[in-house]
Amino acid sequence: MALFDKSHSIFMVMISFYSLYTIFSSVLDVSNAVQETSTSGSAGVDGFWPLAPKHVIINNTVQSKQTLNVHCKSSEDDLGLIHIPWNQTWGFKFHVNVFKTTKFRCHFTWGIGESHEFNIFTVARDDDNFGDYEVCKVCIWEVGRDNKGKAMCRVNRDELNHPVCFPWDDKAIL
Ligand SMILES: *[C@@H]1O[C@H](CO)[C@@H](O)[C@H](O)[C@H]1NC(C)=O
Numbered sequence: 001m002a003l004f005d006k007s008h009s010i011f012m013v014m015i016s017f018y019s020l021y022t023i024f025s026s027v028l029d030v031s032n033a034v035q036e037t038s039t040s041g042s043a044g045v046d047g048f049w050p051l052a053p054k055h056v057i058i059n060n061t062v063q064s065k066q067t068l069n070v071h072c073k074s075s076e077d078d079l080g081l082i083h084i085p086w087n088q089t090w091g092f093k094f095h096v097n098v099f100k101t102t103k104f105r106c107h108f109t110w111g112i113g114e115s116h117e118f119n120i121f122t123v124a125r126d127d128d129n130f131g132d133y134e135v136c137k138v139c140i141w142e143v144g145r146d147n148k149g150k151a152m153c154r155v156n157r158d159e160l161n162h163p164v165c166f167p168w169d170d171k172a173i174l
């Protein structure tokens with residue numbers, strides 16, 4: 001009997017931990033929350049060593065001022081559908097993998113019928129010291145601010161006036 005009671009209370013403890021976890025995860029699941037994904041191993045050096053820690057921030061700057069719906073995925077992580085109010089941000093953190101093949105691709109929708117895809121993080125563009133663009137540790141993206149064909153602008157926190165802008169890559173595949 002005593003044995004039964006003991007295992008029963010252990011079971012209860014597990015249940016309450018589980019419900020705490022569930023509550024906590026659902027509280028975290030809001031826009032503006034920073035999502036932590038596959039944090040593996042020690043920190044590396046950006047642009048050179050693998051495992052560099054990265055923080056991607058998405059800023060809703062669509063011209064129609066509507067809510068931006070974002071769904072980002074890598075081959076390992078699905079960050080779910082997030083709704084970002086206009087002029088607000090949402091972000092996620094991860095480490096570049098050992099093979100430096102980490103890629104996050106996002107699907108953006110807003111308004112009636114706006115639907116676009118973009119590789120929000122690639123090693124070649126965002127974490128290569130010998131690449132065409134500066135390496136970013138905090139990679140801030142303004143979405144939809146420019147309407148002249150280059151809707152995705154990566155801004156530098158220190159130099160907000162010097163964005164590098166790219167068109168959607170709707171046709172590329174992950
Ligand atoms: C989002 O972008 C707008 C336009 O550049 C800027 O005014 C605003 O401060 C940005 N928001 C954040 C949180 O960086």
Ligand SMILES: *[C@@H]1O[C@H](CO)[C@@H](O)[C@H](O)[C@H]1NC(C)=O
Binds near residue numbers: 087
């Ligand atoms: C956008 O957000 C920034 C803070 O991130 C704020 O300073 C700015 O006034 C906002 N712009 C508008 C038009 O609300």
